[in-house]
Amino acid sequence: MTFEELAWFVTVAEREHVTDAARELHVSQPALSRALSRVQADVGVPLFDRQGRNLKLNRFGRLYLEHARRVLAELDAGREAVASESGAGGSGGTVVLAFLHTLGAWLVPALLRVFSAEHPDVTLRLAQGTAAEIQQQLRDGDVDLILTSPRPDDAAIGWHELTTEPLQLAVPPGHRLAQRKRVRLADVAEDRFVALKPEYGLRPMSDALCRAAGFTPRIAFEGDDIGTLRGLVAAGLGVALIPAPHAAGAEVEHPATPHLQVADRGAHRRLGLAWDTARYRSPATEAFRAFVVARGRTLVGA
Numbered sequence: 001m002t003f004e005e006l007a008w009f010v011t012v013a014e015r016e017h018v019t020d021a022a023r024e025l026h027v028s029q030p031a032l033s034r035a036l037s038r039v040q041a042d043v044g045v046p047l048f049d050r051q052g053r054n055l056k057l058n059r060f061g062r063l064y065l066e067h068a069r070r071v072l073a074e075l076d077a078g079r080e081a082v083a084s085e086s087g088a089g090g091s092g093g094t095v096v097l098a099f100l101h102t103l104g105a106w107l108v109p110a111l112l113r114v115f116s117a118e119h120p121d122v123t124l125r126l127a128q129g130t131a132a133e134i135q136q137q138l139r140d141g142d143v144d145l146i147l148t149s150p151r152p153d154d155a156a157i158g159w160h161e162l163t164t165e166p167l168q169l170a171v172p173p174g175h176r177l178a179q180r181k182r183v184r185l186a187d188v189a190e191d192r193f194v195a196l197k198p199e200y201g202l203r204p205m206s207d208a209l210c211r212a213a214g215f216t217p218r219i220a221f222e223g224d225d226i227g228t229l230r231g232l233v234a235a236g237l238g239v240a241l242i243p244a245p246h247a248a249g250a251e252v253e254h255p256a257t258p259h260l261q262v263a264d265r266g267a268h269r270r271l272g273l274a275w276d277t278a279r280y281r282s283p284a285t286e287a288f289r290a291f292v293v294a295r296g297r298t299l300v301g302a
Contacts, residue, residue: 001042003075005035006068009047012036013065016054086282087122093284098127098134099147100201102226106246107147107162107271110299115291122284131201138276144285149201149269160289161272162296167206168244168259170229172236175258182261185213185241192220192238194229205269206241213264233257243269271300 012021012032022029040047047061057065087093099108112124127134127143134146138157151159169183177183189210195217196203210217220238223229229240234257244259273292275281281289 001038003072005039007072008032008035009039010065010068010072012055013047013057013061013068016056018055019053087284087287088282092121092123093282093287094123094125095145095282095285095288096125096127096143097145097147097288098129098137098143100131100134100149101128101224102202102243103147103271104128107300110301111147111292111296114295114299115288118291119287122287124288130197130199132199135274138274141276141279144275144281145289146274147271148274149271150205151270151272152274156276156278158275158277159272160274160293160296161270162292163271163300164268165243165271167202167209167241167262167267167269169262170233170240170242170257170259172233172239173256173258175239177260178258180260182263184263185210185267186215188239189213189215191218193217194221194223194232194238194240195219196226196229197222197224200224202242202269209241209262209264209267212266230257241267 008021008025008027011025012018015021015024018029018032018036022032025032036048043060043064045060047058047064048055049058050056082088084092085094097108108126116122116124127137129137131148131150134143134148135152135154135157137143138146138152139154147162149165151161169177169185169188171178171188177187193206193210195206198204207217221229221232223232226242229242232238233240241262273289273296275285275289
């Protein structure tokens with residue numbers, strides 16, 4: 001028995017006449033009769049009693065009709081829910097976007113402010129996480145798109161680079177290098193560092209830069225957000241290799257903390273939008289992806 005045959009059963013049950021039902025369904029009467037036979041065979045008992053040229057639901061048929069209607073109503077509701085969530089109906093839809101914690105104060109708002117104004121019918125569902133977490137969510141299909149760094153090392157993941165963000169060395173006020181504008185990491189090889197935890201994408205980058213400079217950083221604290229690191233630097237706990245403060249971002253909690261340019265090669269991180277090329281992208285998701293690809297660099301000031 002197919003769902004189409006189940007729908008045909010409901011039509012016959014409501015019309016109680018095979019010929020009339022066949023005409024309404026635009027199918028032949030023999031085809032409809034065979035479908036009814038398959039439905040009854042699947043249920044295991046006759047559902048109709050014949051009265052002259054008409055079919056009359058028996059008590060088993062009336063019971064089954066209640067359940068058949070609910071099944072078909074649930075299927076219709078499911079189709080409507082999917083159309084609403086995906087935007088497949090021509091408008092609306094929901095995009096699930098995950099991003100790094102460090103991007104929530106400036107890059108994400110810069111994109112969403114314009115996109116939401118131009119696509120008010122699209123709902124954006126947001127999530128934050130580490131680079132490893134959101135990349136796994138993307139692979140698992142739990143999110144549609146991610147804003148991340150570095151570029152995922154996976155051939156199945158599509159990528160559009162938005163901007164290159166310089167990394168700077170935050171030092172405590174009064175630090176011996178505080179009056180410098182530009183330093184090399186080797187200059188702080190003996191200093192203590194405060195850093196993000198290893199699962200954050202920025203941490204492997206900063207560790208690699210220090211190794212390239214000839215030392216392994218002495219980690220005094222591992223944290224979960226840039227704001228905490230800046231606060232601890234301001235308190236004199238150590239130095240930190242972190243993104244430059246953004247004037248529009250809420251991260252600038254300690255503007256008096258000197259942030260020095262880093263002369264070492266590769267002292268930056270590349271930020272971009274990533275998607276799983278092997279997975280279906282709904283119309284709403286594709287609209288946001290296309291928007292970021294076409295206009296994202298301008299909006300984030302790249």
